[in-house]
Amino acid sequence: MNVLLFGPPGSGKGTQAKDLAERLGVPHVATGDIFRKNLREGTELGTLAKSYMDRGALVPDSLTCDLVADRLLQPDAAGGVLFDGFPRSVPQAEWLVNWFETHGRVIDAVVSLAVPDAAIVERISGRRTCTKCGATYHAVHNPPPAAGCSTCGSTEVVQRKDDSEAVVQSRLDVYARETAPVLGVLRGAATVHDLDGTGDISVVKARIFAALAL
Numbered sequence: 023m024n025v026l027l028f029g030p031p032g033s034g035k036g037t038q039a040k041d042l043a044e045r046l047g048v049p050h051v052a053t054g055d056i057f058r059k060n061l062r063e064g065t066e067l068g069t070l071a072k073s074y075m076d077r078g079a080l081v082p083d084s085l086t087c088d089l090v091a092d093r094l095l096q097p098d099a100a101g102g103v104l105f106d107g108f109p110r111s112v113p114q115a116e117w118l119v120n121w122f123e124t125h126g127r128v129i130d131a132v133v134s135l136a137v138p139d140a141a142i143v144e145r146i147s148g149r150r151t152c153t154k155c156g157a158t159y160h161a162v163h164n165p166p167p168a169a170g171c172s173t174c175g176s177t178e179v180v181q182r183k184d185d186s187e188a189v190v191q192s193r194l195d196v197y198a199r200e201t202a203p204v205l206g207v208l209r210g211a212a213t214v215h216d217l218d219g220t221g222d223i224s225v226v227k228a229r230i231f232a233a234l235a236l
């Protein structure tokens with residue numbers, strides 16, 4: 023099954039993706055996580071992506087689509103993927119729809135999470151991220167265990183550089199300008215489930231699972 027998790031920064035895509043990918047039995051493909059992993063590993067791609075990410079701008083489409091094309095051709099993606107944070111521009115969405123058509127694959131569903139801006143700022147300013155595996159927490163809503171990351175055990179659970187208030191505002195502007203129009207493209211290509219992304223993490227999870235009949 024190929025599913026896209028769509029929504030503004032801080033809408034809970036990464037938080038929900040973990041259980042959802044497990045349930046669907048497909049890999050979780052988050053372009054932001056791939057860029058951050060490259061940055062940690064000091065690759066050329068990581069350095070280039072950082073120059074865009076640090077100011078909340080989108081990494082260029084050609085670079086992002088090439089990366090996704092490589093990922094889609096890996097053996098573990100043959101049975102489907104759960105996308106998180108891709109596509110996030112109209113050219114990326116058109117590229118993806120075309121790629122699926124060309125490769126005889128189908129986008130089974132799009133899950134779109136709606137969260138008001140005020141809640142987003144509160145969520146993102148409280149977010150803490152594991153520098154080793156990328157797992158995310160929230161200082162109040164989902165605090166990391168004192169012993170460290172519950173996924174990998176690392177004690178380095180910190181605030182992401184682009185989670186400062188100034189950068190969050192520009193990420194929201196970029197979302198409104200470049201990413202929100204993506205939904206129009208996706209509505210023409212797949213079933214879109216428009217879901218309320220507010221409420222407890224478990225409540226949002228139940229909404230998603232119900233929409234996908236899981």
Ligand code: AP5
Pocket residue numbers: 029030031032033034035036037038052053054055057074075076078079080081082086106107108109110114145146148149150158159160161163164184193219220221222223224226
């Ligand atoms: P990316 O890493 O994708 O960031 P984003 O889209 O801005 O989304 P976030 O990761 O900030 O939010 P999320 O929806 O995953 O929320 P989360 O679950 O963490 O992208 C970063 C950058 O990479 C971009 O700015 C761009 O530069 C580049 N990039 C990535 N993909 C690209 C692409 N395709 N093209 C071009 N450039 C690209 O939740 C947020 C917080 O809220 C957490 O603390 C969480 O614990 C908490 N929380 C979650 N759910 C709830 C809830 N229900 N109630 C209370 N708190 C909650």
Ligand code: MG
Pocket residue numbers: 035036037052054107
């Ligand atoms: Mg995320």
Ligand code: ZN
Pocket residue numbers: 152153154155156157171172173174175176
């Ligand atoms: Zn970790």
